[in-house]
Amino acid sequence: MIITLVGISGSGKSFVLQQIEEDIFNRDLNSNCDDYVLLRANWEMSVFKLLIRKLKRSLNRSVKSILFNETKAEDVEKFKKVCDEERSGNIYYLEDPCDPKTFYETAKAFLTEHKKKKQVVITIDHIALVRDILGNKKKSMDDLVEYINSLKKEFSNVSFIILSQMNREIEGRSDVRFLAPQRGDIYNSDTMYHISDIVLAIHNPYKLRHEKYMLVNPDRYSYLTEHMENSANKTTNFKTFNRLFWHYMKLREVNDDNEVQDIHIEYFNKKLADQGIDSKKQMKDSDLFSSDNESDVPF
Numbered sequence: 001m002i003i004t005l006v007g008i009s010g011s012g013k014s015f016v017l018q019q020i021e022e023d024i025f026n027r028d029l030n031s032n033c034d035d036y037v038l039l040r041a042n043w044e045m046s047v048f049k050l051l052i053r054k055l056k057r058s059l060n061r062s063v064k065s066i067l068f069n070e071t072k073a074e075d076v077e078k079f080k081k082v083c084d085e086e087r088s089g090n091i092y093y094l095e096d097p098c099d100p101k102t103f104y105e106t107a108k109a110f111l112t113e114h115k116k117k118k119q120v121v122i123t124i125d126h127i128a129l130v131r132d133i134l135g136n137k138k139k140s141m142d143d144l145v146e147y148i149n150s151l152k153k154e155f156s157n158v159s160f161i162i163l164s165q166m167n168r169e170i171e172g173r174s175d176v177r178f179l180a181p182q183r184g185d186i187y188n189s190d191t192m193y194h195i196s197d198i199v200l201a202i203h204n205p206y207k208l209r210h211e212k213y214m215l216v217n218p219d220r221y222s223y224l225t226e227h228m229e230n231s232a233n234k235t236t237n238f239k240t241f242n243r244l245f246w247h248y249m250k251l252r253e254v255n256d257d258n259e260v261q262d263i264h265i266e267y268f269n270k271k272l273a274d275q276g277i278d279s280k281k282q283m284k285d286s287d288l289f290s291s292d293n294e295s296d297v298p299f
Helices: 013-024 047-059 063-068 073-086 100-113 137-154 168-172 190-195 222-227 270-274
Strands: 002-007 036-042 091-093 119-125 158-165 198-203 212-216 236-239 243-251 263-267
Touching: 002 013, 002 137, 002 190, 013 036, 013 047, 013 119, 013 158, 036 100, 047 063, 047 073, 100 119, 100 137, 137 158, 137 190, 222 236, 222 263, 236 243, 263 270
Parallel strands: 002 158, 002 198, 036 091, 036 119, 119 158
Antiparallel strands: 198 243, 212 236, 243 263
16 A cells, blocks of 8 residues: 655644554554564654654653753653664664665565565655656656555555655635645645555644635535534534644545545644633633644644
């Protein structure tokens, strides 16, 4: 399978990918995790920065505190656990961006070495950073995608998760009907959309100063009633404050007997939602949204 995650800059794609990578080796979620291997092409963020982000989440401490303050006794085991996970013999790194052919040869050698594993996952963050030696970024991205598709066909135990940016044009839209990500918003590669089994857009319209989002039939999205302006109307908008939108733009394999739910919405801060706070004007404690990493900040 090839899964593509897209979003605007700062939407939290890398953060989501890191969570997925961690869950792969969470024994409570994946009892076969010992038979999985991961190749991380971290072309945007260094391993060190990803480690600091993971420590920040695990210890619930600021980056400054982690780097410059003494580790508290009660945090030592958590600190060690995070570092041990990153030292896992099942995780490999490809940090330096490379050209499409070099990636193909490297990935093929890796897959050949691990062909007896139950599952090999290769992640790329993000694909637009592929090294362009042809003087044509779009062709380099398309060539890389075609190589990925060839590897998917050749090796039955591999899945790819690719991160990509969305074009900046989406940031300039104002018509509420057309604010949602569209196929043409994916940066520089229609080929990637074509070969992907799943294309998932992560979007935070409130960050773009949109308080209302889309124009929908409430019956079509009846499972999202709590996020609507007025579900009693024939058409309505989604609220955006404190909300992250997940758009499944493409699902290649879907059971026809099941209802397709192509939009999912989650709260950034469930505490605010439980308190019934549904606009920034109602906020009493701005620290609820404070963060040292802008990728984690909803506003």
